[in-house]
Amino acid sequence: MGKAIIFMIFTMSMNMIKDETCKSIDKGPVIPTTPLVIFLEKVQEAALQTYGHKGFDAKLFVDMSLRENLSEIVEAFNKLPRILNGLVPKSDLDDFIGSYLSSPDEDLVYVEPMDFVAEPEGFLPKVKNSEVRAWALKVHSLWKNLSRKVADHVLEKPELYTLLPLKNPVIIPGSRFKEVYYWDSYWIIRGLLAGKMYETAKGIVTNLVSLIDQFGYVLNGARAYYSNRSQPPVLAAMIVDIFNQTGDLDLVRRSLPALLKENHFWNSGIHKVTIQDAQGSNHSLSRYYAMWNKPRPESSTIDSKTASVLPNICEKRELYRELASAAESGWDFSSRWMSNGSDLTTTSTTSILPVDLNAFLLKMELDIAFLANLVGESSTASHFTEAAQNRQKAINCIFWNAEMGQWLDYWLTNSDTSEDIYKWEDLHQNKKSFASNFVPLWTENSCSDNNITTQKVVQSLMSSGLLQPAGIAMTLSNTGQQWDFPNGWPPLQHIIIEGLLRSGLEEARTLAKDIAIRWLRTNYVTYKKTGAMHEKYDVTKCGAHGGGGEYMSQTGFGWSNGVVLALLEEFGWPEDLKIDC
């Protein structure tokens, strides 16, 4: 074993000792990362020092791969000349990277999707306007740009790559997001289904199922450094939607055991929370909780800087976990998770029971019951029907706020019973309006309670301030974080629109259509201006992409394309309706 590797193992065990002393403040498991990720983080740190902040993207460095074995490369790295403050001169670092590391584009290679047809039969039949139709076909064609497969050399020597070798071709979000992402894949699949690309959609699901087989949950994304957390759990929803269009029972049969495992992941250990309602009944709900307490490797230099204002390693560890947990929520970052909305160091994701996660899990439980019934597994079906009923009750008791007509996130304060049971108190519901407060609309059952009327929710959404000229804002706070005002993100637009439609109420349908038109217009006009689909949009004005956060706004873009195609499929576009702003 090379000296460098021995040194790394020593450093890792020293960190474990430090972790021990932080036990009272930072609670929860840590899934160790690989020596390769730890090494690439060091390259990332050196690169920031040498190249400076301008145009620097930390993720680039952990996406690089090795040209030789790790131990040899680590030795070469340790021999690099260092000047003032340990800085590696630019020419030396350039040479080192050029000689020993491969660029991030070499692990996933282009592949023509097997079922892509430029204009599929029966494509978006309700789109009558020729300009919109031409755009929709263009968006559909973008699947070709975003289609990849794992390169053969990754399969031969996976230890040289942070990319996880998935068997089937994948569709990536785009730009810096060069690998599969969990919740993005749901909207990618919705778009693929609109374009009749059933085999590609099934391949994506099979890949995600293989991650559950290997790890017990679907990772945030298919990279070694994402193995310590998941993302919003929407795999069951993908399978139901594919089944509804293809009738593929084999896919259902193959995926069901993985869905049961995933359900267990979210309903056990640190993710599970027991809370007692005002009437004294106990409920089981879930929260986001990353199994990690160090800087996120893909943003290591950024997290270290954020935490640098904190006084000690234990508080830093606690913050790192909260940041990684925010990434698990998919909302990284947002004032929604902060006790002081203007201070990222107050991010407290694990102290919050999130409405959306529990609505996703309710949907998962209903979906599993549906899928189990299809393949004759009736006892699994009744178990999950009961689980869904229990979660439904919990959602109504803990999150629903009749005065506001919204479901509200709940802040957990220290549990006050010996059995770690939290006691519900009205003042711990977060009364701020977030787009996530409307996610339960997406889950058919949520409005079935007599006291909860969709009408109230519709009124509440319209007067919340979230509804803006070009779509729904995520929050009302303009903090500069990307999951805050004025940004609108595709998945939430679609969930709310589809949720409103599912209610069956005329008023809700009208609002759904209105939001869809605003969203489609801004996507179209921004596309015309910039030639690209964007990951997020500024909803305060039509024709502007979003911004803020820790990286430049990205283009491509998987879930944006998926949402546009799904909305055009649902609502169409009449000949005489203008698509310009």
Ligand SMILES: OC[C@H]1O[C@H](O[C@H]2O[C@H](CO)[C@@H](O)[C@H](O)[C@H]2O)[C@H](O)[C@@H](O)[C@@H]1O
């Ligand atoms: O590199 C920073 C973070 O980037 C990802 O988050 C954002 O992009 C994802 C892909 O489109 C999306 O799923 C997520 O909702 C976005 O906030 C990544 O998922 C994070 O884990 C990562 O730290």
